[in-house]
Every structure is written in C-alpha cells, then in structure tokens.
Amino acid sequence: MTRRVIQLLIGLPLYGVGDALMIAAGFGLDPWTVFAQGLAVRTGVGIGWITNIVGLLVLLLWIPLRQRPGIxxxxxxxxxxxxxxxxxxxxxxxxDLLPRILLFVVGLLAVALASGLYIGSRFGAGPRDGLMTGMNARLGWPIWVSRLSVELTVLLVGWLLGGTVGIGTVVFAAGIGPLVHIALPLFDTARAPRMSPAAQPAPETAVDPA
Structure with a gap:
C-alpha cells in the first residue's frame, strides 16, 4: 500500500509537469490539453485550473454511465x-528551436513515466479514461471507438477555441502508447513477483498448465 500511494503521489504531479513542458514547447498537445488550452484562451483562466475543472465535469458524466471513481x-x-x-x-x-524540442521530448517522456507510475498504483482510472471505459460498458461501444470519437471531438473543439494543434499532437499520439507500454510493467503493483531460478520447479516436476 505504501508503494502504491507513493507512486500515485509522484506520478500525478509528474504528469502535470510533463504536460506543462509540452505546453511551453508549443509544438502541439494531446487532445484533452488542446481542449483545456482552448478554454483557457477564451476564458483567461489558467490552463492548469481549466484542466482540473474539465476533469471534474468529465467525472459528472460518469453518473449516467454508472462508473465509480477511485481515490x-x-x-x-x-x-x-x-x-x-x-x-x-x-x-x-x-x-529557440532546440530548447523547445528538448522541452517537448522531456515532457513526453515524463508523461509516459508518470502514466506508468499512477496507472500501476491501481487506485482507479483518471476521469477521462473512466469516461471511455464507461461508454464501453454502458453503450457497448468498443474502447477504441469511444476513445477516438471523444478525443477527436475535444481536439476539434479545442483547436477551434484556440488550442495548439501541430506536429507535437501527432508525435504524442504516435509515441505515448509505446512509451507507456514500456513504463507500465516497471511500476505495475498488480504484477506477481518473479520467482528466483532456485525456487522455480524443475522441468520434470512442473505442473502442465493444460
């Protein structure tokens, strides 16, 4: 439990730091951050506070989808x-271009690492991910259809409001999945611990899984 709490409390702020670095780089953002940035442009409220507010509003959409939030x-x-x-x-x-590229790369890696930390802590989905799984469970839509439809919608609305869409948006979309795929197994607290070679059963005594 201690490890899980530490992962959560490191992972979530680290995710925000990574997001901020990519915002500062100015090459384009993930769909939800584009949406938050567009709202920030129109309202004058800081993008971080808008991100919190959007997360709360998305959480309200869990009610008709019968999703339950976790810690x-x-x-x-x-x-x-x-x-x-x-x-x-x-x-x-x-x-300058080179520092901006460096900011974006570091931000993307930080977001991937942070995702591995907080997802691996197993304390419940974030509000946006829970929206996708809720649509899958309640409406019967495949996860990829739910994610694609929602993220394309928020990306378009965010862009129309003034959010930054660019090469960074494409790089994030292409790179975040493989990077989280690498990071998550390192921090997944649900994974069973590996047995040492000395403790593993000999081939002739191993149980046939079939």
Whole structure:
C-alpha cells in the first residue's frame, strides 16, 4: 500500500509537469490539453485550473454511465492541473528551436513515466479514461471507438477555441502508447513477483498448465 500511494503521489504531479513542458514547447498537445488550452484562451483562466475543472465535469458524466471513481480518480482531478499551473508559473519563456524540442521530448517522456507510475498504483482510472471505459460498458461501444470519437471531438473543439494543434499532437499520439507500454510493467503493483531460478520447479516436476 505504501508503494502504491507513493507512486500515485509522484506520478500525478509528474504528469502535470510533463504536460506543462509540452505546453511551453508549443509544438502541439494531446487532445484533452488542446481542449483545456482552448478554454483557457477564451476564458483567461489558467490552463492548469481549466484542466482540473474539465476533469471534474468529465467525472459528472460518469453518473449516467454508472462508473465509480477511485481515490486515484479524485487525486487526478486535484493534482494534474495544479502541477501544470505551478510548473508554467516558474518556467521561463523558451523561444529557440532546440530548447523547445528538448522541452517537448522531456515532457513526453515524463508523461509516459508518470502514466506508468499512477496507472500501476491501481487506485482507479483518471476521469477521462473512466469516461471511455464507461461508454464501453454502458453503450457497448468498443474502447477504441469511444476513445477516438471523444478525443477527436475535444481536439476539434479545442483547436477551434484556440488550442495548439501541430506536429507535437501527432508525435504524442504516435509515441505515448509505446512509451507507456514500456513504463507500465516497471511500476505495475498488480504484477506477481518473479520467482528466483532456485525456487522455480524443475522441468520434470512442473505442473502442465493444460
């Protein structure tokens, strides 16, 4: 339990820091952050606070989908946007191309690492991921259809509102899945511990799984 709590409390703020670095890089963002940025442009409210507010509103959509939030869901709403806002407040403006590329790469890697940490803690889905799984369970839509339809919608609306869509959006979409696939097994607290070679049964005594 201690390890799980530590992973959650490190992973969620780290996710916000990574998001902030990609925002500062200015190459384009993931769909939900594009949406939050577009709302921030129109309202004048900080993008981090908008991220928290959007997370809370998405959580309300769980009610008709009969989803139940976990501790991780609530922590996600409170910590990710707050970390974005705090990081952007202390991050100096970056204009040169090479530092911007570096910011984006570091941000993407931080988000992947953070995803492995907080997903691996097994404290419940984030509000946006829970929306996808709820649509799958309640409406019968495949997960990929649920995710694609929702993320394309928020991406389009966010872009129309003034959010940044660009090469970074494409790189994030292509790269985040493989990177989280690498990170998650390192931190998944549900994985069974491996037996040492000395403790493993000899071939002739091993049970046939069939």
């Amino acid at each position: 991780g869901t609530i922590a996600n709403i409170l910590l990710v946007g707050t970390a974005i806002q705090g990081t952007l407040a202390v991050l100096p403006p970056v204009h």
